[in-house]
Amino acid sequence: QSVLTQPPSASGTPGQRVTISCSGSTSNIGNYLVNWYQQLPGTAPKVVIYSNNQRPSGVPDRFSGSKFGTSASLAISGLQSADEADYFCSAWDDGLNGWVFGGGTKLTVL
């Protein structure tokens, strides 16, 4: 059972916009920055959004992040087949005094 809650799956057609949610509490998302990681099949995770809504260099501006209260969201617009991957949210948790992750959302591009 993951500390942060994500839907197990999401899907969209090419060109569509999809949103992945991440729900937590005041121990984590409510008081700390949220990061999002993309994991393509058979590879290591890669950060696509950090500090709630910042994109690392090289990540397309189709990726955006937001946070409100104890929840966060990752949005991907102009969906492409290359976006098909698992996505994980993460934040520091001061109750556990460590990093916690969501269970991951498998994004399928139909």
Added chain:
Amino acid sequence: QVQLVQSGVEVKKPGASVKVSCRTSGYTFSTYDISWVRQAPGQGLEWLGCITAYTYTTHYAQKFQGRVTMTTDSSTTTAYMELLSLTSDDTAIYYCARGGRSWSNFDSWGQGTQVTVSS
């Protein structure tokens, strides 16, 4: 460019220990923490802890306290993670990643090391 290169596949028996290495390059080793994250088959990500390279200060997840040891060797810019008393539940891919502070993110990752625990 920043690179983290991990040691190879490990197969261990229950009760044994495993030590995984993570050789870094492309940045000043002492200025970043190194975290260790694992992923069991078909499962999500789990943080084991982190180490501050220049002070050797460690911060372990509560779940792994007493069973994990993280160290660094500044002369070779390599980080190590040793996990003791292995059980089948420890079968996972173990990743090292740059970063660890509560305000940071894991901005570079190793390729992962498969650790299998089986009798």
